[in-house]
Each structure stands twice: as structure tokens, then as C-alpha cells.
Amino acid sequence: MLKLNNLHKVFNYGRVNQNYALRGVDITIPRGDFLTVIGSNGAGKSTLLNLVAGTYFPEIGQIEINEQTITDWPVSKRAFLVGRVFQDPLMGTAAEMTIEENLSMAALRGKRRGLRPGLDKTRRQEFRELLSLLGLGLEERLEYPVKLLSGGQRQALTLLMATLGDPEVLLLDEHTAALDPSTAIQIMEITEKIVEKKNLTVLMVTHDLKQALDMGNRTIMMDKGQIILDIKDEERAETTVAGLLKKFSELRGHELTDDRVLLSD
Numbered sequence: 001m002l003k004l005n006n007l008h009k010v011f012n013y014g015r016v017n018q019n020y021a022l023r024g025v026d027i028t029i030p031r032g033d034f035l036t037v038i039g040s041n042g043a044g045k046s047t048l049l050n051l052v053a054g055t056y057f058p059e060i061g062q063i064e065i066n067e068q069t070i071t072d073w074p075v076s077k078r079a080f081l082v083g084r085v086f087q088d089p090l091m092g093t094a095a096e097m098t099i100e101e102n103l104s105m106a107a108l109r110g111k112r113r114g115l116r117p118g119l120d121k122t123r124r125q126e127f128r129e130l131l132s133l134l135g136l137g138l139e140e141r142l143e144y145p146v147k148l149l150s151g152g153q154r155q156a157l158t159l160l161m162a163t164l165g166d167p168e169v170l171l172l173d174e175h176t177a178a179l180d181p182s183t184a185i186q187i188m189e190i191t192e193k194i195v196e197k198k199n200l201t202v203l204m205v206t207h208d209l210k211q212a213l214d215m216g217n218r219t220i221m222m223d224k225g226q227i228i229l230d231i232k233d234e235e236r237a238e239t240t241v242a243g244l245l246k247k248f249s250e251l252r253g254h255e256l257t258d259d260r261v262l263l264s265d
């Protein structure tokens with residue numbers, strides 16, 4: 001269970017460039033909920049993910065995971081609870097290291113020194129089994145340097161790495177936006193497979209409104225630092241891309257402005 005209580009985030013407080021990025025975000029997300037996050041430019045979507053990841057801290061409000069307050073925990077301390085995949089496939093992996101070295105590194109995340117497992121035969125076999133889930137043949141290439149992989153392969157590996165320690169929450173920050181359409185579909189399928197297998201709680205930011213309605217079980221729409229719409233179940237199943245846009249203008253009195261939004265229905 002991920003609980004965000006009255007989160008406020010202000011950048012450059014008290015300066016001329018003060019920016020109120022989040023204005024009282026309140027939401028409870030039960031384990032296994034897969035939320036897609038959409039909204040206008042500068043609505044606060046990435047800031048929300050950054051607060052959950054611990055990259056930034058809120059000025060007001062609390063973040064709880066399974067009733068444990070983690071609001072002030074740095075990224076490293078909450079690494080075993082929160083996994084994250086970014087838009088850029090180059091960000092989640094170390095290019096010069098091999099696939100198995102990258103996976104080993106991910107396996108150490110959030111673990112104390114004394115508990116660190118080495119790269120032995122058993123470990124390699126575990127990695128092979130994990131990689132075979134991706135269906136990309138990477139299980140045959142454990143000693144392959146990651147820099148030789150394609151963007152899609154790297155993003156698939158990043159997904160595995162981000163979820164290796166069985167985190168509670170997975171943050172997906174437009175993680176297919178930089179991929180070509182068919183690779184993006186493949187990565188989404190892999191995402192669904194991993195999320196289902198591990199019963200993860202997911203927050204996925206996307207600018208593709210159709211994808212936002214197709215993926216997961218719940219969609220939130222943000223504008224000016226607030227959640228203005230939260231739909232799931234039947235209401236969501238009946239919503240179309242056109243319906244989402246209409247809802248936005250009804251709620252805000254103007255059209256959704258997002259220079260990257262994909263409107264295809």
C-alpha cells in the first residue's frame with residue numbers, strides 16, 4: 001500500500017523563480033494497483049514520481065509504504081521499496097559492464113554489506129531464468145557488454161533490474177517514449193508480465209492517452225500540481241481518449257495543453 005498524504009512541493013522557495021509543483025496530492029494506492037498518470041505540461045507528474053523515489057522531499061505531507069513513513073528517507077534507504085525506470089534506456093544500466101554484472105549490481109541494491117551474494121553458478125542460473133522471462137534471448141548472453149544491446153533490450157534489462165529485489169512500488173517515467181512503436185509494445189508486454197508476476201504497485205507517467213487507458217487498472221489526471229481526476233473499474237473501461245480530453249476541459253475550463261500528448265484513439 002502506497003499512501004501519499006497532502007504532498008506539497010515548492011521549488012526555489014522564496015525566490016523570484018519560486019515554483020509550486022505539487023499542491024496537496026492525496027491518494028491511497030493499494031498493493032497491485034497499476035496507475036497511469038497523465039496531465040498537462042508542468043502538471044507535476046515527474047515531481048510526484050521524484051517524491052516517491054526520494055529524489056526530492058516535500059515541504060508538507062507524508063509518504064507511507066505499508067504504513068511505514070518514508071517521507072525523509074534518501075533514495076538509497078528506500079531503494080529496496082521503490083524501483084524506477086526512466087525514459088532514456090541508457091540511464092538504468094551501466095554500459096561498460098556485462099549483463100550479469102548489471103544484474104548483480106541490481107541484486108545488491110538496498111542490501112547490507114555482509115549479505116551481498118557473489119556471482120556464482122547458482123546466481124548465474126537465477127539470472128538466466130529471469131532473463132528468459134523477457135523472451136529476448138538475453139539469457140544466452142550473460143557476459144555480453146550492455147553497450148552492445150539495443151534500446152529496447154536495455155530497457156527490458158532495466159525493468160528486470162528495477163524489480164529484482166521485489167520492491168513494493170515500481171515507478172515508470174515514460175519508459176517506452178524513446179522506443180520505436182513495435183519495441184514500445186514489446187516493452188509494455190514485458191512490463192505487464194513482470195508487474196503481474198510480482199504483484200507490484202505501479203505509477204506510470206505517459207503522454208500517450210490511449211496507452212494510459214489500455215495499461216493498468218486506474219488512471220489519474222494531474223493539472224497544476226493536483227490530481228483532478230481518478231478513474232478505475234467500469235468508469236475507466238467506458239472512457240475514451242476523446243472522453244478524457246472532454247473531462248479535462250469540463251474540470252478546468254480550458255483545453256489540456258501538452259506539447260507531447262498523443263491523442264490517437
Ligand SMILES: Nc1ncnc2c1ncn2[C@@H]1O[C@H](COP(=O)(O)OP(=O)(O)OP(=O)(O)O)[C@@H](O)[C@H]1O
Pocket residue numbers: 011012019020021039040041042043044045046047048
Ligand atoms: N528541479 C526543479 N527545479 C525547479 N523547478 C522544477 C524542478 N523540477 C520541476 N520543476 C517545475 O515544477 C513543475 C512541475 O514539473 P514536472 O516536471 O513535475 O511536470 P510534468 O507534469 O512532469 O511535466 P511534463 O509533462 O511537461 O514533463 C514545473 O513548473 C517545473 O518547471
